[in-house]
Amino acid sequence: NAGVTQTPKFRILKIGQSMTLQCTQDMNHNYMYWYRQDPGMGLKLIYYSVGAGITDKGEVPNGYNVSRSTTEDFPLRLELAAPSQTSVYFCASSETGGNTGELFFGEGSRLTVL
Amino acid sequence: AQSVSQHNHHVILSEAASLELGCNYSYGGTVNLFWYVQYPGQHLQLLLKYFSGDPLVKGIKGFEAEFIKSKFSFNLRKPSVQWSDTAEYFCAVLNTGGFKTIFGAGTRLFVKA
Numbered sequence: 001n002a003g004v005t006q007t008p009k010f011r012i013l014k015i016g017q018s019m020t021l022q023c024t025q026d027m028n029h030n031y032m033y034w035y036r037q038d039p040g041m042g043l044k045l046i047y048y049s050v051g052a053g054i055t056d057k058g059e060v061p062n063g064y065n066v067s068r069s070t071t072e073d074f075p076l077r078l079e080l081a082a083p084s085q086t087s088v089y090f091c092a093s094s095e096t097g098g099n100t101g102e103l104f105f106g107e108g109s110r111l112t113v114l
Numbered sequence: 115a116q117s118v119s120q121h122n123h124h125v126i127l128s129e130a131a132s133l134e135l136g137c138n139y140s141y142g143g144t145v146n147l148f149w150y151v152q153y154p155g156q157h158l159q160l161l162l163k164y165f166s167g168d169p170l171v172k173g174i175k176g177f178e179a180e181f182i183k184s185k186f187s188f189n190l191r192k193p194s195v196q197w198s199d200t201a202e203y204f205c206a207v208l209n210t211g212g213f214k215t216i217f218g219a220g221t222r223l224f225v226k227a
Contacts, residue, residue, distance in 0.1 A: 042219040
């Protein structure tokens with residue numbers, strides 16, 4: 001089982017460029033999330049989705065956009081990249097039913113904006 | 115707003131020492147509590163979780179955590195650490211019925227061989 005797959009693993013962007021971080025999961029989870037991880041700050045929730053066609057903002061949504069056209073995919077779009085978006089990004093998913101809430105994470109995408 | 119506080123950002127221990135990492139959360143309702151671990155170069159994975167019942171929960175690799183509702187705490191413990199426990203540990207809270215898991219800032223543990 002692949003679980004949660006993120007691409008790319010590493011990327012360097014120039015200020016003002018845009019890009020999309022891809023995330024796909026094969027566990028048929030309805031809930032999907034994007035977090036960013038900064039040293040000493042833990043994980044901050046950017047956006048989340050409770051099902052196809054439904055997305056909502058997390059703690060730090062500014063400068064990002066998401067879409068959820070299928071259950072499997074939850075891409076994160078960065079428009080007009082800024083140095084403050086240099087971070088490690090994690091996609092995660094969790095199952096519905098039973099309200100377990102356990103998150104399954106991808107391996108992360110390290111983004112540097114110069 | 116909901117928040118999670120981890121008491122120590124960096125901990126250095128020798129092998130066989132005992133470990134306790136503190137975690138407090140602020141939320142008045144019913145919560146699900148988690149500890150996640152991130153080994154060097156790897157993604158986060160679940161160490162243990164508490165939903166209900168016995169407040170002392172056991173996880174993988176000999177870790178356990180105790181939920182003390184009156185103190186809003188969920189401290190992680192291990193009686194004897196190993197070099198392979200070197201990792202970053204994150205406490206996380208999900209309000210029951212909610213969608214958003216909130217993480218603490220993390221504690222970096224380094225175990226000296």
